[in-house]
Amino acid sequence: QKEVEQNSGPLSVPEGAIASLNCTYSDRVSQSFFWYRQYSGKSPELIMSIYSNGDKEDGRFTAQLNKASQYVSLLIRDSQPSDSATYLCAGGDTGRRALTFGSGTRLQVQP
Amino acid sequence: DGGITQSPKYLFRKEGQNVTLSCEQNLNHDAMYWYRQDPGQGLRLIYYSQIVNDFQKGDIAEGYSVSREKKESFPLTVTSAQKNPTAFYLCASTTRTGSRETQYFGPGTRLLVL
Numbered sequence: 001q002k003e004v005e006q007n008s009g010p011l012s013v014p015e016g017a018i019a020s021l022n023c024t025y026s027d028r029v030s031q032s033f034f035w036y037r038q039y040s041g042k043s044p045e046l047i048m049s050i051y052s053n054g055d056k057e058d059g060r061f062t063a064q065l066n067k068a069s070q071y072v073s074l075l076i077r078d079s080q081p082s083d084s085a086t087y088l089c090a091g092g093d094t095g096r097r098a099l100t101f102g103s104g105t106r107l108q109v110q111p
Numbered sequence: 112d113g114g115i116t117q118s119p120k121y122l123f124r125k126e127g128q129n130v131t132l133s134c135e136q137n138l139n140h141d142a143m144y145w146y147r148q149d150p151g152q153g154l155r156l157i158y159y160s161q162i163v164n165d166f167q168k169g170d171i172a173e174g175y176s177v178s179r180e181k182k183e184s185f186p187l188t189v190t191s192a193q194k195n196p197t198a199f200y201l202c203a204s205t206t207r208t209g210s211r212e213t214q215y216f217g218p219g220t221r222l223l224v225l
Binding site: 004008032034036042043044045046049051088090092096097098099100101102103104 | 142144146151152153154155156159161167169201205211212213214215216217218219
């Protein structure tokens with residue numbers, strides 16, 4: 001099992017809909033999780049971090065962490081074409097102070 | 112103007128040549144990292160450094176070398192031993208608040224083999 005797994009997509013949603021991105025993780029990954037957005041050809045940009053079980057909201061974004069099931073998700077409400085990007089899930093590595101990344105989910109928001 | 116800078120934006124390497132990618136940060140962050148990203152894939156850790164004059168191998172360190180002589184600088188050398196160096200290289204640094212760390216990325220260097 002990979003340490004952080006994501007569905008590669010593409011996930012296609014119409015403009016204005018809710019996009020739901022999911023990520024599962026193994027025991028080697030700690031309880032700190034991050035969602036990065038990466039536009040084509042650009043570097044990752046941090047959009048959300050979550051450390052505790054439950055939900056965390058920031059504008060149109062909501063991150064959800066479920067430690068019992070070992071998954072973390074990102075919801076994007078009122079999706080816009082500008083949200084079209086690859087979303088990377090990352091977790092803290094329990095054995096070293098570094099992040100372990102999933103392979104990313106490509107999101108396409110259709111106008 | 113604070114941030115993480117990487118240079119050059121594009122780098123071309125000839126067969127058997129060593130090349131060095133620059134990473135500088137003026138954020139006063141202690142920890143710095145190098146990742147490699149191949150098309151359609153996530154980030155893989157090459158090397159990381161928690162403090163000056165100390166660094167550790169990541170998951171794919173073979174064919175790469177680093178130094179950390181100054182807090183703000185963490186250059187990466189891609190040696191001739193790295194047989195498939197074409198990739199997008201990302202430098203990152205981490206800020207820490209209590210027990211929580213947050214990682215930020217530079218703009219990246221795209222390395223191509225001639």
